[in-house]
Amino acid sequence: MNELLFLSRFQFALTACYHWLFVPLTLGLGIVMSVMETLYVRSGDDFWKRTAQFWQKLFGINFAVGVATGIILEFEFGTNWSNYSWFVGDIFGAPLAIEGILAFFMEATFIALMFFGWEKLSRRAHLASTWLTVLGATISAWWILVANSWMQHPVGMEFNPETVRNEMLDFFAVAFSPTAVIKFSHTVLSGWMTGAVFVIAVSCWYLLKGRNMDFAKRSIKVAAIVGLIGSLGCMGAGDASGVDIAKTQPMKLAAAEGLMEGSDAAPFSIVPGLEIPHMLSVLATHDFNGFVPGINDITDNGYTNQQGETVESGAQKIAKGKVALEAFSDYRRLRKSDPAAAQQALTEFNEHKSYFGYGYLSSAEDLVPNVPVVYWSFRLMIGLGSFVVLIFLLGLWLGYKQQLERFKPFHYAALLALPCVYIAGQCGWIVAEVGRQPWAIQGLLPVNAGVSSLSSGHVLATTCIFALIFTALLVAEIRIMLRAIREYQA
Amino acid sequence: MTYSFLQQYWWFLVSLLAGLFVFLTFVQGANSQIFSLGRNNAERSLIVNATGRKWEFTFTTLVTFGGAFFASFPLFYSTSFGGAYWVWMLILFSFILQAVAYEFQSKPGNVFGTDGYRRFLVLNGVFGPFLVGVAVGTFFNGAEFIVCRDSMISGASISSWASPWHGLEAVCNPWNQILGFAVLMLSRTLGALYLQNNINEEALQPRFRRAVLVNAALFLLSFLPFVAYLLTAQGWAVGNDGTVVVEDFKYLHNFLALPLVLALFLVGVVAVLYGLFVSIVRQKRCGIWFAGAGTVFTVLALFLVAGLNQTCYYPSLADTQSSLHLGNSSSSEFTLRAMTIVSALIPFVLAYIVWAWRSIDIPGLSRTELENSEHKY
Numbered sequence: 092m093n094e095l096l097f098l099s100r101f102q103f104a105l106t107a108c109y110h111w112l113f114v115p116l117t118l119g120l121g122i123v124m125s126v127m128e129t130l131y132v133r134s135g136d137d138f139w140k141r142t143a144q145f146w147q148k149l150f151g152i153n154f155a156v157g158v159a160t161g162i163i164l165e166f167e168f169g170t171n172w173s174n175y176s177w178f179v180g181d182i183f184g185a186p187l188a189i190e191g192i193l194a195f196f197m198e199a200t201f202i203a204l205m206f207f208g209w210e211k212l213s214r215r216a217h218l219a220s221t222w223l224t225v226l227g228a229t230i231s232a233w234w235i236l237v238a239n240s241w242m243q244h245p246v247g248m249e250f251n252p253e254t255v256r257n258e259m260l261d262f263f264a265v266a267f268s269p270t271a272v273i274k275f276s277h278t279v280l281s282g283w284m285t286g287a288v289f290v291i292a293v294s295c296w297y298l299l300k301g302r303n304m305d306f307a308k309r310s311i312k313v314a315a316i317v318g319l320i321g322s323l324g325c326m327g328a329g330d331a332s333g334v335d336i337a338k339t340q341p342m343k344l345a346a347a348e349g350l351m352e353g354s355d356a357a358p359f360s361i362v363p364g365l366e367i368p369h370m371l372s373v374l375a376t377h378d379f380n381g382f383v384p385g386i387n388d389i390t391d392n393g394y395t396n397q398q399g400e401t402v403e404s405g406a407q408k409i410a411k412g413k414v415a416l417e418a419f420s421d422y423r424r425l426r427k428s429d430p431a432a433a434q435q436a437l438t439e440f441n442e443h444k445s446y447f448g449y450g451y452l453s454s455a456e457d458l459v460p461n462v463p464v465v466y467w468s469f470r471l472m473i474g475l476g477s478f479v480v481l482i483f484l485l486g487l488w489l490g491y492k493q494q495l496e497r498f499k500p501f502h503y504a505a506l507l508a509l510p511c512v513y514i515a516g517q518c519g520w521i522v523a524e525v526g527r528q529p530w531a532i533q534g535l536l537p538v539n540a541g542v543s544s545l546s547s548g549h550v551l552a553t554t555c556i557f558a559l560i561f562t563a564l565l566v567a568e569i570r571i572m573l574r575a576i577r578e579y580q581a
Numbered sequence: 582m583t584y585s586f587l588q589q590y591w592w593f594l595v596s597l598l599a600g601l602f603v604f605l606t607f608v609q610g611a612n613s614q615i616f617s618l619g620r621n622n623a624e625r626s627l628i629v630n631a632t633g634r635k636w637e638f639t640f641t642t643l644v645t646f647g648g649a650f651f652a653s654f655p656l657f658y659s660t661s662f663g664g665a666y667w668v669w670m671l672i673l674f675s676f677i678l679q680a681v682a683y684e685f686q687s688k689p690g691n692v693f694g695t696d697g698y699r700r701f702l703v704l705n706g707v708f709g710p711f712l713v714g715v716a717v718g719t720f721f722n723g724a725e726f727i728v729c730r731d732s733m734i735s736g737a738s739i740s741s742w743a744s745p746w747h748g749l750e751a752v753c754n755p756w757n758q759i760l761g762f763a764v765l766m767l768s769r770t771l772g773a774l775y776l777q778n779n780i781n782e783e784a785l786q787p788r789f790r791r792a793v794l795v796n797a798a799l800f801l802l803s804f805l806p807f808v809a810y811l812l813t814a815q816g817w818a819v820g821n822d823g824t825v826v827v828e829d830f831k832y833l834h835n836f837l838a839l840p841l842v843l844a845l846f847l848v849g850v851v852a853v854l855y856g857l858f859v860s861i862v863r864q865k866r867c868g869i870w871f872a873g874a875g876t877v878f879t880v881l882a883l884f885l886v887a888g889l890n891q892t893c894y895y896p897s898l899a900d901t902q903s904s905l906h907l908g909n910s911s912s913s914e915f916t917l918r919a920m921t922i923v924s925a926l927i928p929f930v931l932a933y934i935v936w937a938w939r940s941i942d943i944p945g946l947s948r949t950e951l952e953n954s955e956h957k958y
Contacts, residue, residue, distance in 0.1 A: 174733070254730070553666075
């Protein structure tokens with residue numbers, strides 16, 4: 092991989108990972124604090140007002156850094172991935188614009204009312220502002236995940252040889268693709284889990300310190316319910332995601348399982364050497380004997396998929412991609428000087444255009460992402476995510492039994508769950524994004540053909556500046572959060 | 582709706598967002614004067630809290646401007662952002678600092694101290710508007726890029742930058758600098774007008790008025806020469822066959838060919854001047870509304886003459902035929918049509934923004950309100 096490509100990918104990964112430290116807490120804590128404010132409005136109990144205000148204060152601290160890191164991602168598509176921006180901007184740009192018009196203004200407007208409107212609005216109008224802030228954040232997540240899902244499974248478009256780009260043909264296919272629905276559900280609900288764990292961990296810290304006891308116990312109950320609902324939805328969406336990926340990104344699934352050779356009774360690998368027979372077939376196809384292709388099937392051998400279609404090997408696809416590129420080159424060269432020859436070239440191109448992106452790859456090995464990274468990230472995501480679900484169940488059980496205050500192991504486990512839920516979230520994105528490599532857009536455009544024409548020195552410089560600024564902001568945020576938590580008196 | 586109509590409609594929307602953004606840079610303009618207008622911590626807090634209730638609108642308008650430009654004119658997004666790399670990156674860096682500065686500045690344990698974060702706001706307040714002005718200057722003065730669609734065949738970039746400085750060369754162009762300075766001074770003028778309107782402290786009013794006077798004078802001294810230059814400058818015109826030619830007095834011709842745009846421009850300029858008159862001479866606090874509306878109209882008109890009437894809105898200095906115009910850089914007809922349907926929701930969005938703005942602003946900000954406020958910066 093050349094230096095520019097590596098640095099451009101590294102910068103995007105860095106900014107995306109930082110951004111994803113703040114977004115899930117916004118999504119999840121937003122729900123928890125909104126539920127608490129709803130309890131205040133319904134019951135008139137000032138306890139819930141004070142409680143909601145405390146969590147809103149932490150929400151605000153976190154939200155600011157989320158906004159700061161988010162703006163970079165949108166503009167990085169243009170600055171560092173300018174070829175990408177042109178090649179698919181006709182489809183990819185629309186969700187970003189709609190996100191701005193529909194979601195960002197809603198968030199920006201109502202968050203101001205949420206913070207400054209306690210004395211200026213009626214209770215119900217303020218509650219509506221709080222919910223609309225969270226709704227704005229969630230709609231924002233919808234549109235950005237529509238864009239990301241399109242990168243995982245491009246639909247609703249066609250390549251236009253005149254403009255040399257892909258153009259949208261079906262807006263609804265893009266905006267409401269099953270991949271987008273699944274990804275949105277899985278991602279947003281994992282955010283609910285993060286927010287819920289955050290509230291439980293902070294509350295358990297108070298219980299350990301013997302402070303704010305009533306506040307902590309009642310916060311845990313609300314958060315555990317939100318967290319459990321989020322967990323159940325997240326697991327359901329995760330299951331659907333497995334089936335979807337098996338169909339649309341079989342290489343990602345094979346890498347996540349470290350599966351070299353496909354099988355009709357594919358086992359699920361818990362860790363290397365420890366497997367559950369048939370389990371991967373069940374997860375990927377919902378069929379005990381469903382065929383799951385391995386890495387070698389996808390690169391070298393080819394295979395027959397669940398629908399009975401023959402899937403060519405990567406090597407064959409690359410060969411056809413080279414033909415497509417060659418024919419396209421002829422078409423562009425001849426279209427003015429020799430229209431008849433150009434038409435012939437265009438016909439050949441149209442026969443092979445679905446392989447166009449493969450033409451940018453050198454060999455079938457290029458199709459394989461970093462298997463150890465994807466494999467272990469997947470296991471960490473599932474393992475740590477499961478641990479977090481146990482925390483919610485235990486929290487609810489202890490709350491029901493009125494034992495929240497006394498059972499110290501739960502308090503320590505909840506504190507441990509906080510880094511776990513963040514690592515799980517980061518690992519989820521690593522599986523999704525590293526697993527998609529070498530593609531920027533699955534099967535359509537590899538990353539090496541999407542990057543801007545810059546010298547690596549420029550990208551290195553901006554990467555260092557981003558790393559410096561974001562790290563400083565993260566340190567500041569953590570310190571401010573800790574101080575706010577330490578000083579709070581319910 | 583024809584394809585050409587949709588292209589012009591989206592250019593209008595992008596231009597309107599640009600106008601609204603420049604108006605909303607009153608946040609930056611006021612922040613750039615935190616330490617000169619506020620002489621003690623209480624006064625500086627008032628200024629920061631007055632702008633702190635609006636900063637998200639400015640930020641969101643900038644992000645939406647980027648998103649709308651990407652969706653409607655992706656070749657500009659691809660060419661300018663990937664080419665004039667440093668101008669855009671520096672704008673982004675300054676806005677990142679701003680985004681956290683409000684929420685963090687008054688919180689215990691914030692690492693950089695209250696004044697540290699306020700200096701971030703000043704940095705954003707000075708460099709943000711100036712660099713945005715420089716970037717907009719390239720719409721009239723051109724930029725160093727070459728577009729070659731066939732580069733995609735080899736996987737090379739469709740657009741390349743002819744200067745190794747990747748955008749910094751635009752900062753060295755004197756007319757870009759003058760426009761950048763004018764935008765900075767306009768934002769400072771609007772900032773002072775906004776503070777005059779928003780802060781209920783009689784002691785601060787004379788200082789705000791003086792700031793309006795000084796900044797407005799510097800704004801007019803830079804903006805009027807730029808307008809004179811623009812009306813006499815060459816522009817890049819697109820022929821019916823798509824060929825780009827350099828045309829003398831192109832922008833003057835555009836104003837004359839588009840009388841509604843000329844009227845919009847004149848109304849905008851008069852409104853800005855009337856806002857200044859109301860504030861400085863009649864010592865009223867409502868100048869921001871006239872100057873703000875005038876700013877939106879003026880910037881909208883300038884963007885419209887940059888892109889309408891067969892004009893290249895992003896001229897190439899390196900290769901004339903690579904210049905970008907509405908016809909060669911927009912999204913497909915289908916995409917523009919789909920987004921046009923979504924854009925029908927914009928009036929609804931504007932309506933709730935106006936409602937929220939009024940809810941927060943009535944009555945204006947005072948020391949008493951700030952002291953009693955549960956959430957303050």
